[in-house]
Amino acid sequence: MNRNDALEVLEAHLPKKRYDHSIRVTNTAIQLAGRYGVAKEQTEMAAIFHDYAKFRSKDELKRWITHTHLPKDLLFYHHQLWHGPVGAILIEREQGIKDPAIQAAIHCHTTGKKDMSPLELILYVADYIEPGRSFPGLDEVREMANKDLVKTAWMISRNTIHYLMEKNQPIYPDTFHAYNDLTKKIS
Ligand code: DGI
Ligand code: FE
Ligand code: FE
Ligand code: FE
DSSP, X not given: OOHHHHHHHHHHHSOHHHHHHHHHHHHHHHHHHHHHTOOHHHHHHHHHTTTTTTTSOHHHHHHHHHHSSXXXXXXXXXXXXXXXXXXXXXXXXXXXXXXXXXXXXXXXXTTOOTTOOHHHHHHHHHHHHOTTOOOTTHHHHHHHHTTOHHHHHHHHHHHHHHHHHHTTOOOXXXXXXXXXXXXXXXX
């Protein structure tokens, strides 16, 4: 599938604001891919479709988790965490995109995980720093994204855990696994 076909498909599945976010994430991810030597085509597809399942109903997302190989512990956490794992499955079933690297990046884009590949790191980072986002501390993260991809992802996982704890939110294990693994890897 080329970029234009992919965007046309995406547009049919997302409201305008989320579609525009996806385009900004895609442009950001492609820049990072150039900087860090990651394949452009895979990066582009992963970014375009990363929020593909974001507007499915809670019931539908729950059904996909229940009836596929997806980890059942997701159901004990916030439904906000479900669209990545389900999206990774739906792009194959509905759009015929069967690339494990793309699917894995979409799967973990919200939480991160242990041992993320460069493509996975790029999507995780691009989703957080895309130019439409603004919150305290983001400038520092954007600056680091030009220098060190692992350190940037570490900052994001740390900020995310901090933010969730401030809100007394439960934290999914993969979010901690990302933080612990990245902490070991930063010098
Ligand atoms: O889909 P997007 O809004 O573009 O971004 P996303 O998929 O990264 O989702 C971000 C939200 O997910 C943000 O509000 C923080 C939340 N989140 C990330 N990790 C966890 C989490 N929420 C809970 N409850 N637990 C987590 O581990
Ligand atoms: Fe998302
Ligand atoms: Fe994110
Ligand atoms: Fe997103």
